[in-house]
Amino acid sequence: MTTPPHTPDSPASAAAENSPAPVPAPAAAPASGASQAPAGQAPASGAAPAGKPMSIPVRAAVPGAGGKPKVVKPPPVTGPWRFATLLIAPHRLGFFSAMVVLVAASFWWLAVQADRSFGVLGLSATLAPITTHAAVMVFGFMPLFFSGFLFTAGPRWLGVPPHKPTKTAPCVVLQTAGWLLWLAGAHTHAGVALAGMALALAGLAWMVALFWQLIFASQEEDRVHGKTVGYGGIVGVLSLGGALLALLAQRQDLALLLVRTGLWGFIVVTYVAVAHRMIPFFTSNVLPMIQIWRPFWVLWLMLAVCAWQALALWVQALLAPGAWWTALALALEAAAGGVLLWLAIVWGLVQSLKIRLLAMLHVGFVWLGLTMAYGALARGLLLFSGHDVLGLGPLHLLAMGFLGSIMLAMVTRVSCGHSGRALVADSSVWTLFWVFQLAVIVRTVAAIDSAPIWLMFVTALIWTVVMTIWSLRFGNWYGRPRSDGKPG
Numbered sequence: 001m002t003t004p005p006h007t008p009d010s011p012a013s014a015a016a017e018n019s020p021a022p023v024p025a026p027a028a029a030p031a032s033g034a035s036q037a038p039a040g041q042a043p044a045s046g047a048a049p050a051g052k053p054m055s056i057p058v059r060a061a062v063p064g065a066g067g068k069p070k071v072v073k074p075p076p077v078t079g080p081w082r083f084a085t086l087l088i089a090p091h092r093l094g095f096f097s098a099m100v101v102l103v104a105a106s107f108w109w110l111a112v113q114a115d116r117s118f119g120v121l122g123l124s125a126t127l128a129p130i131t132t133h134a135a136v137m138v139f140g141f142m143p144l145f146f147s148g149f150l151f152t153a154g155p156r157w158l159g160v161p162p163h164k165p166t167k168t169a170p171c172v173v174l175q176t177a178g179w180l181l182w183l184a185g186a187h188t189h190a191g192v193a194l195a196g197m198a199l200a201l202a203g204l205a206w207m208v209a210l211f212w213q214l215i216f217a218s219q220e221e222d223r224v225h226g227k228t229v230g231y232g233g234i235v236g237v238l239s240l241g242g243a244l245l246a247l248l249a250q251r252q253d254l255a256l257l258l259v260r261t262g263l264w265g266f267i268v269v270t271y272v273a274v275a276h277r278m279i280p281f282f283t284s285n286v287l288p289m290i291q292i293w294r295p296f297w298v299l300w301l302m303l304a305v306c307a308w309q310a311l312a313l314w315v316q317a318l319l320a321p322g323a324w325w326t327a328l329a330l331a332l333e334a335a336a337g338g339v340l341l342w343l344a345i346v347w348g349l350v351q352s353l354k355i356r357l358l359a360m361l362h363v364g365f366v367w368l369g370l371t372m373a374y375g376a377l378a379r380g381l382l383l384f385s386g387h388d389v390l391g392l393g394p395l396h397l398l399a400m401g402f403l404g405s406i407m408l409a410m411v412t413r414v415s416c417g418h419s420g421r422a423l424v425a426d427s428s429v430w431t432l433f434w435v436f437q438l439a440v441i442v443r444t445v446a447a448i449d450s451a452p453i454w455l456m457f458v459t460a461l462i463w464t465v466v467m468t469i470w471s472l473r474f475g476n477w478y479g480r481p482r483s484d485g486k487p488g
Helices: 083-087 092-119 129-139 142-158 163-185 190-217 224-248 252-286 296-318 323-346 355-386 393-417 427-446 453-479
Strands: none
Touching: 083 092, 083 142, 092 129, 092 142, 092 163, 092 393, 092 453, 129 142, 129 163, 129 190, 129 224, 129 252, 129 323, 129 393, 142 163, 142 224, 142 252, 142 393, 163 252, 190 224, 224 252, 224 296, 252 296, 252 355, 252 393, 296 323, 323 355, 355 427, 393 427, 393 453, 427 453
């Protein structure tokens, strides 16, 4: 199977899949002193046709060795950072706003963990910190990153004109303002926090509606990935709306359950749809020996895992089933983990390790299989010991390992491609990525029963340092012109 050529300027989307075929270059002019025979005839050896003068093409001398022109690259375009530049392309405002919320949430959680571990701040809370943390980490920055990616790649997937950035900006601004209010209200007044969540809900609903406009306008035969993301968005709006109602009713337990439903039914569903479409495509572009292999049964399997996990949350919360349920869940998660780890290898995990940016995507996907396997281990220990030994370890393998790692990889890729830079992970990004993997491991250890509480602070510190450095680096690009002078 042939694949489209990979270009340094390709965005993190299937743009090349929908690009027209390149126009072949014109045939080279005949060499000086050579005759050109009519079609179907061999030219006379070293002689012009009888009765006709020899035609010798005259060409200007071309500088450079071998007659080849020298390619002179234009100097990189530089310019001041301007807020107005964020409105040039959808990914700029979406990614920048996501990073603002991400850094704010990271420093807030670091302060909470410092207070828990060392009692240095004396923070008071109007909402349970676990609820505040879960809501902003699931619905805060992730949908904002989605807006930047999906309003860039989505139109190419669906074969429709994109929305203007000014059309998508209001839903981004609403969500950003809403989640910043949510964090502020968590320690000042519950009404401020709930007002912030209401704003974020309005912005999310607006964003999902705009994406469905693209789906409805599409005439493409294959709209599976787009529709999957669209349905996931609906689940996200319903989950966040339900969480808001639960908090108004002072049911933080139910709100937390709905947030985790949104995690599996919205965030992870969107991730697996994008992973199914993009990871094989990116891999085949960079590694020619790897062909695009993404049968739809793989997507259905990953979506079934998401549906099972969301269902399991409600069954465990409402029915409190016994050992038979734990054994069933263990078997299903172990099987799913094995298949997903096999899929990671089939998609080129080992081969990808030679190319940093590609390796970041593949390593991130491996965490999804490890999440299932570790979840099965947690259930096995529960059956054996009668209590939950691994705690929230499986949840954070998913949220930090899978979602966080792929977020770093995909946003880095889009940011490089759409800023006119080479699609590479330089040494600073590569180092940040592996330091982040350390944070995933520390958080998993911190979740184990009887682990020292200061490990939570260490995890929050590593997370905050990595995300802040990464956000400052790429956030600086979004408000400046592309380095190659192209629009976008």
